[in-house]
Amino acid sequence: MDLVLKNVKKKDFPVLKSLAKALGFEIIDKIEKPYNPEFVKEILDAEKSIKEGKGVTINLEDLWK
Structure with missing residues (x-):
């Protein structure tokens, strides 16, 4: 069971960690990392550009040419 x-x-945290260790539980520290701020900025800028009509439209038939 997890x-x-x-x-x-x-x-x-130290109290919980020592209690878990005393009870023989396996402890796995996992720190969630946020997205790279530069990547988030790129995505938000791209969405803004599309809303402003600066995107490029490609017909589905022309996609594989």
Whole structure:
């Protein structure tokens, strides 16, 4: 069985970690990394360009030519 704890406060983490260790649980620290800010900016800029009509339209038939 897996147990996932989210939004654990930093001050509570050592207590939970020592309790889990005392009970013989396996502990896996997984820190979620946010998207690369440059990548997010590119996507948002592209969406803005499309809304402003700066995108390119390709017919489906011409897509594979």
